[in-house]
Amino acid sequence: MIGAAYLSKGIAYYRQKRLAEALDFYLIADSYIIKTANEYQIYKAKYNIGLIKFYLGFYGEAIALFEECIGFFKRDDTRGYLNSLHMLGVCYNMVGNHGLCSEINKRGIEEGRRLENTDMEPYFVHSEGVNQCLIHNYALAIEKIKSALPAISKAGDFANESIGHFYLGKSYWALGNKELAITYFKKVDQIYERKDYLRPDMREGYELMISYYESIGLQDVQLYYIKKLLRADRMLHKTYAYLQGKIHKEYDTKKLKQQKNDIEKSLNRRKYNDRIFISVIVALCVFVIAIITRYLKSKKEIRRKYEELVQKLEASKKVKSATSENNGLSMSKDAEAMVLSQVEKFEDSKKIRERDLNLTKLAGFFNTNPKYLSEIILKYRQKSFNNYLNGLKVDYIAEKIRNERMLQNYTDKALGEEAGFSSTRRFVNAFETQTGISPRDFIEELKKDQQANT
Structure with a gap:
């Protein structure tokens, strides 16, 4: 009963979006409830902790909690079941799995009607509207969000x-x-x-x-x-x-x-007998020492790579190479100057953030052919096209992370999308290839510097 009371108090604060106070009471409630056999209260606490995980951006951990809650509440708690379904869909939206988000929203509406409880239907429609906005279906996003808002506002x-x-503002802006x-x-x-x-x-x-x-x-x-x-x-x-x-x-x-x-x-x-136990402990100590040694060496290397990247960003004003008299390319000197000028404009534009940008597409933007563009990039930037483009994207997002602290709380998925990469794996691989460290390592070292300077 004490745990349930603290949980109710936390929920009251959460409804006012006073998240810090809500979390304090959730944690107190959890310390009581976890000692009981009351499954309903245990899963109710898990659901509310999942909400805080979601707001922090720990979407994978939140997904795991909401999936557990769906399995439990589906048995005999319709509203808890539908709430958990809704939050699972919202989490998939935030990690970029828009197809699965749509499936869950559809399932939520169907389950609500089957169970004769349509209170959550506007929330599934609202979630789908946000989902459609993020995949650039702006007209459909506007339609769905507008249809859901009256009920949400009334509540x-x-x-x-x-x-x-x-x-809605984001959709109208894009249109x-x-x-x-x-x-x-x-x-x-x-x-x-x-x-x-x-x-x-x-x-x-x-x-x-x-x-x-x-x-x-x-x-x-x-x-x-x-x-x-x-x-x-x-x-x-x-x-x-x-x-x-x-x-x-x-x-x-x-x-x-x-x-x-x-x-x-x-x-x-x-x-286990003492001999086996001691053997395990000794082996574990040897393993831990080896791991710690490798870790310390790795941290020094990460710090060195981080400092190199920061120095590179500080000196990011490019020195543009002038065209030479004997250009050595398969194009005229005038054509070379024109393409190089387009390249320099491109490097200072937001177009570097476009997804699925390739050599042929960029050459089309410049009104030249891929061969000329490839030759210019190789001569003046000393890189293949893919390494060149990935380098621009990585420099862009690294500089933005330095200047906008909120980005330091973003997931690799969100950072990759901000930089214009088509997948999280490609973003992380490109970042490590270009800098020698992962995005997480870069952010960790950056936070150390920021704390030292405050």
Whole structure:
């Protein structure tokens, strides 16, 4: 009963999106409930911890918790079952598995109708609208989100209402209707003012408003939203840093200790003799020492590679090579100068972030042929086309991570999409090839420098 009371209090704070307070009470509740045999309360706690995992961006861990909850609640708790299904779909949306997200949204609507509980149907429609926005089906996204918002607003769910307004604004912006997009971004801002609620992905709305008012010359309004964005960033950094530290220190550590205790009890039940136990310990110590030695060497190498990358970014102003009198290429000197000029413009543009960009497509943009473009890149950048393009994308995202701290909390999937890679694997491989370290290692070393300078 004590655990259930703390859990209810945490849920009340969560509904107000006071996430830090909610997490505190979830953790207290979990410490009581885990000692009981009350499966319903145990899974209810798991579901709510899963919500915090989702907000932190630990989508894989959240998915595992919601899948467990679906299996349990499906038996005799319709609303818990549908809620867990909805959050599972939202998680798949955030990790970029848009097809599976759509399948779950469809399943959620069908299951709600089968079970004669349609309370969650607007949420599945809302989720699908956001999903369609992220795969650039903007008209369908607008239709679905608009159809779901009245019910969500009536329920007093300001968080999902704000998310809906943001993705409506994002959709209208992508369709070229910036004035209408701004009206929705302002609704997000109004909810932020009233409820102090803003999700990390929604801060982009402030960036777009700042660029819009700059483009029409309204500097006073531009300045107003710059100040708003700075304030929002401070709030996001404080909230998410607290949540992340708290959940790993108090929740995950507790789970690890429980696993440790279970293993130790299992070993005792099997009654291993002292000789075998000591042999295992000795072998483990040797293994740990070897791992630690390799780890320390690896950390030094990571630090060296990190410093090389930072020096490269600091000296990122390219020295453009002038065309030579005897160019040695299969094109005229004038053609060489023209293609080189296009290359330099491309390097300073957002086009480097386009997905599935290849030599033929880029040559088409430059009104030249792939052979000429390949020769220019090889001569002036001393790289093959793929290495050249991957290098631009990696430099772009590394510099952005340095300048925008919120990106340091992004998953590799999200960072890869931001840089324009077609998959997480290609992004991580390209980053390691270009820099010698992984994106996670780069962010870890960057955070050390930032903490040392504060």
